[in-house]
Amino acid sequence: MKNNNEMKNENSDTIAAMGIGAMIVFIALILVAAVASAVIIQTAEKLQQNAQATGDQTQDQMASKVMPLSIVIDNGGTLRMTWELAPGSESVGMAEIAWSVTCTAASPDAGTLNGAAAVSTNGGGGDALAGQIYQVTLNVANCAPAANENHVLTLAAGNAGFTYEVLSYGSSTASGTVVV
Numbered sequence: 001m002k003n004n005n006e007m008k009n010e011n012s013d014t015i016a017a018m019g020i021g022a023m024i025v026f027i028a029l030i031l032v033a034a035v036a037s038a039v040i041i042q043t044a045e046k047l048q049q050n051a052q053a054t055g056d057q058t059q060d061q062m063a064s065k066v067m068p069l070s071i072v073i074d075n076g077g078t079l080r081m082t083w084e085l086a087p088g089s090e091s092v093g094m095a096e097i098a099w100s101v102t103c104t105a106a107s108p109d110a111g112t113l114n115g116a117a118a119v120s121t122n123g124g125g126g127d128a129l130a131g132q133i134y135q136v137t138l139n140v141a142n143c144a145p146a147a148n149e150n151h152v153l154t155l156a157a158g159n160a161g162f163t164y165e166v167l168s169y170g171s172s173t174a175s176g177t178v179v180v
Contacts, residue, residue, distance in 0.1 A: 064092040064160040069133065071180040073145050073173055079138045082119070091127040096158040103143035103151045145173040
């Protein structure tokens, strides 16, 4: 038979074992919570970086976008385009602004706006500036204006976004006819 003292030690051992088990469970819960919080923080950081990159790409696409104000038939094989950069655009070199006119009948005409001249009074110079209005002649020998046809003008300023305009020629292709 066990004496009273031995029974007391057995009960103490059982209580100690339960306490160690509870402590192991507690430590495991802390580790799981730490891992879960690290995953949440990492995910939030990745989402923020993706949002920042998307915002930067959108800003790059919208910055320095060329906006045609009007396009008029100048002579048989030329168009006179009045244009400006989108508000808030950064300056861009005239040689970096490319244009292309496509039609169904021939290969496209293309070039840069390197010869554009400032026509408004708030400055100008070698680079296109936001708020400044410019005018340039586009030589469209391959896709010359033709009655009752539509041609597509594409403009791209460096790495910025593209601008598409449909050149709608009505029944008249006389000099001075507005097509945009």
